[in-house]
Amino acid sequence: MPQTTKNVAAGRVITWDDIKTAVPATDVDGSANDISYRIESIGSGIINLGTTKAAADLVVGPANTMPRLVKTGGNNTTTFDAVNWEPPVNGTGQYIVMSVRACDANDCSATARDVKINVTGSNDAPTLANTSMTLGVSTFTGGALSTGTTQNAPLLVSVNELLSLSGAADVDQTPLSIKITSLTSGSLVFANGSTISAVGAISPAKIVGPGETFVWRPAANASSNTGLAAFKFVAYDNQDVSSQEAAVSVKVVPVSQSPTLDSAATLSANRYIGASSTPLTVSFQSLADTLHVGDYEDVATANTYNAGMKFIVEEVVGGSLQVAGSAYSASNKTLTAGASPSTANFVWTPPTNVTGNVVAFKVSVEDSSGLRSATIATINVNISGSNQIPTMTSTAQFTGTRKQMQSISYSDLLGKVGLSDPDSSTAQFVVTNITAGVQLFKGSNSVSVATPPSAPLAAGYNTLSPGEAFTVIPDSTMVGLTPLFEVRGWDGTSYTSNTAVVSVDYAQIYSTPTLTRVDDLLGAAQNTAYIFSYDDLRAKTDMANADETSGNQLKFQIDSINTTGGASLARITSAVGVTPVTTTPLTTYTTSASTGVISKTDRLLWTPPTNTNGRVLGFSVKALQCNGTAGACGSANDKPSVTAMNVNFQISRANAAPTFTNAGANILGAVEDVPFVITYNTLLANYPGSDTDLGVLTYRLSLINSTTGTFKKVVGGSSTDITLGMIVDINPGESVLWTPVLNEASSPRALFNVVLVDSEGAVSTASRTVTAEVTAVNDAPDYVGSTNLLLPQTTKNVAAGRVITWDDIKTAVPATDVDGSAN
Structure with a gap:
């Protein structure tokens, strides 16, 4: 069909002639003008049954109810001269409008045809219906009042509200943003933190999307019940902006402001x-x-x-x-x-x-x-006029208790330094210096020092007048006579020429340290001395004391030492890295023995009980604060913690290799030429071993040479050959079958070597050669070669006869004896 434009306002009217032109049809039985087009389906958009968009929407039902387009004379119920088509909103391109079938009075074509149309168009700029609005005065559709603000208070502005108040619209129905084009007064703050405060055109214009907000802040102290001009904006559809620009004012309700004055x-x-x-x-x-x-x-x-x-x-x-x-x-x-x-x-x-x-x-x-x-x-x-400066002495000493705050009043200080002024009835003390670590208060306010010759400032709370007092909080380390702060007299015009040092002689008090936890020391190994330091032990505890300083750190007081199984505790006296390590044994604490104290620089060596592993008690300690001269121990003022805490070690188990308990003994019972069984129990009885750990020992066998005979390992009813170079383990219930070389009667005879192996695979460093005493057995002599051999020939009728000697017989019938000489 001929093309149309997108979003056509009145819809597109489609007549019978339009369909006939697009889908021409003939009927051999009648005129083409008698052909109707049955609408069998709807493609895109909406089809209205009539020539306007207000007509009812077409709904396709069964074939006998499907509407038809006719040349003329439609009844507007089942037949129509024309229909109205609404394209898809904002759609462009080619669309199938409907599927039709050509019909005469009796029959319809065998196939239906799609009716298509091209929809053309480009983006339409958005529009603003209202170009002037006042937030806090203007109302939304429905009567709701928009929101203004008060003097010096920021206003959160919603893009959606601005679009609603301005009547923003877009025929393409694209969600609209705004572009803020200029700032008329105040300032703008956006969600990303950016700020615009320069009044005038904004370049580039600031885009704020649908559903987003920004803040407008009125100029300082500005207000207007009728509205302050704030900013301007245009609508934006992500492609074009509206030709109209909206000017936004804001109702700013005045509020009372605090007065100001110089300081x-x-x-x-x-x-x-x-x-x-x-x-x-x-x-x-x-x-x-x-x-x-x-x-x-x-x-x-x-x-x-x-x-x-x-x-x-x-x-x-x-x-x-x-x-x-x-x-x-x-x-x-x-x-x-x-x-x-x-x-x-x-x-x-x-x-x-x-x-x-x-x-x-x-x-x-x-x-x-x-x-x-x-x-x-x-x-x-x-x-x-002239002024006479006040006078006073230079020292004011008080007494106090360590760590305790105290009050020093005007009268207290006056009694110490005798402040006087011949031409002023009232003089003050002014703090000009405070010792580091001291906290000085006037009432609840912290005192800061004045700087003569400048007059003291009230904000420093550093003046002391009759009836007033300072509160002094010393540093926790201060003890003995300690300068706390300095004052000068002040008559409102002049300071005293000298400074008075205010000191307090603090009596010492000693805190009891605490120790409630000692975690286990880790990494110790069975039967191995363990080296650790004061710092290692300290890190495992919660030891603390208020009196501890970097120059007098807490120590450990040894309360008991576990010596079971040869365990001991010693201080290492040799330097780090020096071997052999030298030590001094430690003991339980007494006030006169330094060997009962573990100090900051100490390195220690603990020897665990023999053959012990797991969690093992090493010793017990208390926290000790030594309060002697320069932190020395042994003073009556020393303070240990109340309860001794155990120091335990986690000892990993170490497997010791087994050992032979003696040199071994010959195995008895072997007989020459007779196979001999050597059982595990025989080895255990003749070559016994021991192991500090539990478990059964294994005898690991290796042959000395291949000339002793043959060997087999026998397990149950099965046996396997043992050859030179093999390593064979003999366990309980197993045995070795030795078949000796024939006719070898030497005794005792070395058979093979053994070492001990424990259940964890540790092998003894020593080995034993297993020997057997062999009982000899006499063997009968035996012929060598063929028997009945001939003697050297002789002649017949030899006159003297033939002499036959032993040698003649030995030559004719040679024989051997494995147990002796052939002679």
């Missing part, structure tokens, strides 16, 4: 010498101007202050102060601006006869809503 101000006054002098008067307006008091809500331009603003006196440091005409007190410490801030006054009277810079008092500021400044300002007064 210090310096005023001027004349030296006060008594009632004839004039105190210093300073108004709310003057002091606020000097301290540059600011408040977003309560301070207008030209330093105009809201009548409800107040100065709060936090502390009067030097001199005396009147607030709004009455003496400063805990219940009278507030100066209100009122309608005329220039007539609301502080009146400060300096200390008598003091000159120079004096810390007078400290104030904070509170706005009309009750919010107070985070800063406390120090009001210094520069008093003109």
Whole structure:
């Protein structure tokens, strides 16, 4: 069919003529115009039974109910002049719209044909229906109010909410993102941590995807109930952006902000010498101007202050102060601006006869809503005139107990150093140095040192006035007379010329060490001396003591030593790597014997009980803190732990090779030329062996030579040959069958060599030659060669006869005797 475009708004109308053109058909019995096209299936998209998308969707049923397209005159129930086809959303390319079969009034074609169409199109840019919105004012479809923020508070902005408020749409129905194109005010923070704070165009524009969020933060102190212009964005479908740009404002509800002021101000006054002098008067307006008091809500331009603003006196440091005409007190410490801030006054009277810079008092500021400044300002007064510096002595010694904190009050310190000042009624102590390890507190605040000639700062909590006290916590190692901190006198203008060292003579106390666990020492071997160090043993314990230092480490006190089976414990006196190792035996602890103590540098040698393995007790110890001079032991102040703990060794089993218990004895009972059985028990009886480990010994046999006879190993009813070079094991129940060489009567006779083998394969280092005593047996003589041989011939009728000698007979009938000479 002719092509159409994607997402065609009204759908594509398909007429009978369109189908006939695409699927031409003829009928020999009638006109082609009488042919109808039965719709048998739907391909892609939606087919509506009529010419509009509003018509009912086509549903294909049985053949007799299938709708037909006709030339004209369709009844719009079963026959139709045209249908409306909706392409797949955003689809492009060739699609099968439907499958049709040509029919006349009586019959239909044998086959159905697919009707196809090409859908063309390209990406459509998204659109924005609303290009202006105010978060916190604009509403969503349905009436829900969008979310704004408050002054100085960040706002989490949702992309989905922006798309909804802007009426973003895309005919291609692609999920939309936004591109933030410019920042109008405030700053932006994105999920990946990136920040945009420069107002103006954003290049490249920042993409934020569907479902994602980002943070917009209004400019400092900015607010607007009608909305602050925040940023702009366009819709983005991953290919094109909307031609419309949306401007986003945010309702920022104002909230009260805390007031601010400088941290210090310096005023001027004349030296006060008594009632004839004039105190210093300073108004709310003057002091606020000097301290540059600011408040977003309560301070207008030209330093105009809201009548409800107040100065709060936090502390009067030097001199005396009147607030709004009455003496400063805990219940009278507030100066209100009122309608005329220039007539609301502080009146400060300096200390008598003091000159120079004096810390007078400290104030904070509170706005009309009750919010107070985070800063406390120090009001210094520069008093003109000369000042006499205070004086004191240089040493202040106290007593205390080691590790115990103590309080040192102003009066305590005054009694030691006699601080005085001829022209000031009140002088303070100021901490100028603290010994390392010492913790110094004023109340709950840690003291930091002042640095003369600069005036002490209240934030350092380093001044000590009448009625006040310092708390001192010494380092745990401090004992005896120990300098803790240094002070100088201060009259508000000048320091004393000298420094006083504050020391405490700490009485010693001794802690009892603890030892509740000693893990087993590993790696020892049976019948082998075991070397270990103090550090090895220490690592197996939880030994601890508060008094232990790097210069006086805990020791082990030997409480008992297991000497069963020859076990012993010794200190190694030779250097590492030197052989042979030399030692000194260790003993149980006494106060006068160093051999009962294991110290940091010790290396030790433990000899285990003979032939013992497994978990074996070596000795027992206590933790020992020696408190003699330079950590020496033997002092009455030494502290052992309460309970002795066993030190056990894990000894691996070692297999010892078996040994012969004697030289062996000849085996009796063998007879010349007779096979002889040598049983395992015979070997055990004549060549006995021993083994320190349990198990049966084996005799391992090897032949000496091949001239002794033949040998067989007999097991049950079977035997196997033993030849020269073979190694054969004889176990209980087994035996050796020896068949001797015939007619050999020498005795005793060496048969073979044996070694002992234990059940774990260990072989004795010594061997034994097994010998047998052989009883001789007489053998009858035997002829050699043929018998009845002829004597040398003679003649007949020899006159003297023929003499036949023994030799003649031996020659004619030779014979031998294995037991003797042929003669």
